[in-house]
Amino acid sequence: MKIDPDKYKYRGFLPNYFIKIGIALVILFVLFFVSGMIFEKSITVEKEIIATIGLDGVILGLLLICISKNKIEDEMIHMLRLQAFTRAFIFGTAYVFAVTITTLIMNDELPLTPHSLIIIELLMFIFHFEISKRKLNKQ
Amino acid sequence: MRNTIKVERAKRDMTQERLAGLVDVSRQTINSIEKNRYVPSTVLALKIARTFNVTVDQIFVLEEDD
Structure with a gap:
């Protein structure tokens, strides 16, 4: 159907x-x-x-x-989306900490721009969301 | 929580795709519910029960560790 x-x-x-x-x-x-x-x-x-x-x-x-x-946007896809957003946000936060720590240790300023942070978060979201969907499709 | 969706489907010779269409979700969602990977919302549980013409607690059963 x-x-x-x-x-x-x-x-x-x-x-x-x-x-x-x-x-x-x-x-x-x-x-x-x-x-x-x-x-x-x-x-x-x-x-x-x-x-x-x-x-x-x-x-x-x-x-x-x-x-x-998604083509079929139902409640489970919504849950996967939420999980992917959460993971992307955590990854973005970890990225900020990693850059700060690296800067402190190496005593060299690494670029932490709003662009890089947002692009990383968006890419991580897409990555996690697509992986989750593929796992479902393989079932 | 376990469920008897697969049994109810088999009784009616209904595919996952057909049930998914009747309750407005994807086939993957029905598959995940059957395999206990996803717990549906109350609305979806009620829709599934209505489709099989049974009550929700006839399909979804709480287990000891729930």
Whole structure:
């Protein structure tokens, strides 16, 4: 029996097709970022501005992937999503501590930017969520 | 908590996919409930019971360690 995904009204999440938009945005802004770094000398815009715009775009794309509904968004998927968010948040916190400790030990300032932290958290969420879903599908 | 969903399905010759469609969840969710990997919400438990035309406690049974 075919299941109508529109029946599941989980508020605050975007329709499933936003995953594809998110992936497209990530690819587009990664290319923008990389090309900006490669052709740095031939363009007049500052390298930092290109990097910031590129990373902002990647974050936006990853966020769209994270907050888009699954094809069948039911209560168990919602639970998996919550678990993945929790793990990603814990990982992000551990990352901050790791950077601080490394900085103290090595006496060398490592970059801890908001961009890097958010990208790591979003990637960890996607990783955990997809792994959980694959485990379910293998059952 | 154990459940008798698999037995109830077998009695009615119903697939996991069919039951999932009737209670508006995915097949994987039904499979996880049957294997005691996931405890459904009250709403879903009531929906499953209604589908089989039995009461919730006829399907979901508490165990000693619950």
